[in-house]
Amino acid sequence: MARVIVVTSGKGGVGKTTTSASFAAGLAQKGFKVAVIDFDVGLRNLDLIMGCERRVVYDFVNVVQGEASIKQALIKDKRVDNLFILAASQTRDKDALTQEGVGKVIEDLRADGFDYVICDSPAGIEKGAQLALFYADEAVVVTNPEVSSVRDSDRILGILQAKSKRAIEGDDPIVEHLVLTRYNPNRVQAGEMLAMEDVVELLNIKLLGVVPESEDVLQASNSGLPVILTEGVSASEAYKDIVDRFLGEDKPQRFLSVEHKSLFKKWFGK
Numbered sequence: 001m002a003r004v005i006v007v008t009s010g011k012g013g014v015g016k017t018t019t020s021a022s023f024a025a026g027l028a029q030k031g032f033k034v035a036v037i038d039f040d041v042g043l044r045n046l047d048l049i050m051g052c053e054r055r056v057v058y059d060f061v062n063v064v065q066g067e068a069s070i071k072q073a074l075i076k077d078k079r080v081d082n083l084f085i086l087a088a089s090q091t092r093d094k095d096a097l098t099q100e101g102v103g104k105v106i107e108d109l110r111a112d113g114f115d116y117v118i119c120d121s122p123a124g125i126e127k128g129a130q131l132a133l134f135y136a137d138e139a140v141v142v143t144n145p146e147v148s149s150v151r152d153s154d155r156i157l158g159i160l161q162a163k164s165k166r167a168i169e170g171d172d173p174i175v176e177h178l179v180l181t182r183y184n185p186n187r188v189q190a191g192e193m194l195a196m197e198d199v200v201e202l203l204n205i206k207l208l209g210v211v212p213e214s215e216d217v218l219q220a221s222n223s224g225l226p227v228i229l230t231e232g233v234s235a236s237e238a239y240k241d242i243v244d245r246f247l248g249e250d251k252p253q254r255f256l257s258v259e260h261k262s263l264f265k266k267w268f269g270k
Helices: 016-029 060-064 099-111 127-134 147-163 165-169 185-189 196-203 215-222 234-246 263-268
Strands: 003-008 034-038 083-086 116-120 138-143 175-183 206-212
Touching (some): 003 016, 016 034, 016 083, 016 116, 016 138, 016 175, 016 234, 099 116, 099 127, 116 127, 127 147, 138 147, 138 196, 147 196, 175 196, 196 206, 206 234, 215 234
Parallel strands (some): 003 116, 003 138, 034 083, 034 116, 138 175, 175 206
């Protein structure tokens, strides 16, 4: 049965959709059948990052409202086998989604043999975000090493523990994971950012991994490519580690230390 994973945050602009795209692509690369759903109705960014915006015919709202089947609306990724995208609508508002409709979409995906359903949540705590987390079995909470971002993530943790279907029905709680994005050890050392240890202590959830601050993330997004599919860059390696740890591999955390340039690098910029 498919595991439903919500990728969420309390604050916008922390790399949530970037994480959803790379996490879904990474799981699919491991051989799992994965659907990633954009819950950000009215904005619709996931299809841009996945590079399939021109292939959207039917969207999430069309399926929820019975205007198209899930098979009609799912877009198969051209680069990764077993990866499918369900885009959000740009022309509707969040009231077009219903709890019952979202539940039916998830059940249809389970019936179609998907292993994972990744729900890319809008930021905040309003209706769209609550619908994205309602059916979740697990949550990936994305935060930056900044006080405001961590505070808002703590609020999201409270909602996960109180307003999910699992919480309401008294089932086992949602399994919570932390992804720390835009991490810069130099700025941590200078006291301009929270250290990884401080964030983990404040939120008290399991750390999946740290994604370093990198221009490669923006360049990949602008190219319509999940950064995990970009070879030879630190952010790609970070997301690969995150997927491996999620699947149970024991891997040391990376990208936490200040890189000290050798004399050769200092002289020649290599």
